[in-house]
Amino acid sequence: MTAPSAIEVQDLVKTYAVRGRPPVRALDGVSFDAPSGAVLGLLGPNGAGKSTTLKILTTLTRPDAGSARVAGVDVVARPAEVRRRIGYVAQRPVTDPMDTGRENLVLAGRLQGLGARAARARADELLERFDLGAAADRLVRTYSGGMARKLDVAVGLAHRPEVLFLDEPTTGLDPHARAEMWAEIERMTHEERMTVVLTTHYLEEADRLAAHLVIVDHGRVVAGGAPSDLKDALRGDTVVVEVADDGATARAGEVASRVTGLREVTTDGRTVRARTSASSAVVLPALLAALDAADVGVASATLARPSLDDVYLSITGRAFEAGAAAETEEVAA
Structure with missing residues (x-):
């Protein structure tokens, strides 16, 4: 039997007004589904529409047209319910550097509705899971980049979400820290059957982790499918x-x-x-x-x-890295 879709996106359109310039069409009819209990890789250069798509799916902005459902819930009609079902780890740090790792996790649990005892227990569980127990009571500002990023992901998991959004989770990490993050993402999907939506500029990362890829360029979905299928088509x-x-x-x-x-x-x-x-x-x-x-x-x-970069080159006419460097940053909501 086919696994149910954790995310259903249909014809999303989003336009931003820019002072002194013509409006920017960030999304121009984006449609895709994400299977439950797997990693969906969302690929594309800066300006392609990835961040706008994530903002809509995480209820941080509303589409001008189209629809989206996350964990079976409409993001426009019931945004509060969507927020209870998802975790979101943005590119920028979400933790307070002047609090300890434990304090950050307890606060995250309390903000998500956990009682004091349950929040402390969940914090202890996540600190052990991400190998942060020895640093639990140190200020986050003393953490290495890899430790801080693991804590960010742990914060996103505090309330046991059904769907976790990871926006460039390994950017800036050294190879060892990146490998640890990959292993944790694989564990989330394989053991916990969590759905993970991953944006990344590392094609090797997408190839290893994603069961399904959606390639976005200039606000449109230009290709989608399993990495192996996309490569075999070349x-x-x-x-x-x-x-x-x-x-x-x-x-x-x-x-x-x-x-x-x-x-x-x-x-x-x-x-x-x-x-x-x-x-x-x-x-x-x-x-x-x-x-x-x-x-x-x-x-x-x-x-x-054939590699994923070959797939991207075949579809868009430019290498993935070149496209990422050439495009400007997406317009902020």
């Missing part, structure tokens, strides 16, 4: 060549476009990307020979199975 391997000379990229792209068995040739900086439509074992040597004949120096050449 036929052929990816060829990436880095030229030795900055001024040779355009010429390298022209050479690659004439090599039999290569398609979807793009250039960015000193990098030439293409997809194979013939045997990779034949195409790559042919490309390198053609570049050598054209007197284009090659610094490196790689061949790989």
Whole structure:
């Protein structure tokens, strides 16, 4: 049987008025569903509409049109009920640095309606779960970045939400802290059957954690599906060549476009990307020979199975990292 949807979004539209400029259409008919008990990855560069979508789903702003239900509850008609069912961990810290970790968690529990004893018990449980017990009575301002971020997530879980929204939860974390956060997110879904909505700029993170992806660009959903399905839909391997000379990229792209068995040739900086439509074992040597004949120096050449960045490039015409850097910040609500 198909798992019920924890989130149902239909034709969301949101426009922001900007003084001295034309209105900005942040969402332009966004629709998607999120299955229960799994991670939904919401991908896209800054300005794509991710943050506006999260604000609507967490009742921080209202759509101009369309509808959304979270845990079966309409976000516009019954926002208070939605808030009782969700946890939300924003990009910025939500804890008070001048309180201890324990005090922050007890306060979060009390604000969510827990009694004093239940809030203290839940705080102890979460401190142990996130390996913060030894630092429980230290001021949060003394925590490392990884410890502080784990405490933020713990605060979002204080009232045992059905759906947890994580907005860029691992940004700025070192590899060890990021791996710990990944393990905790996996535990939430696998053991507790919690639904997690994750926004991230790390495609590796989305590929590992998300059961379903929604890719948003310019306020529209441009693709959706399981990461494996999205990658499998791209036929052929990816060829990436880095030229030795900055001024040779355009010429390298022209050479690659004439090599039999290569398609979807793009250039960015000193990098030439293409997809194979013939045997990779034949195409790559042919490309390198053609570049050598054209007197284009090659610094490196790689061949790989399709990645999520390839999916994004195929759909939007630009690499995910490049898109993230090129777009401006979303207009604040």
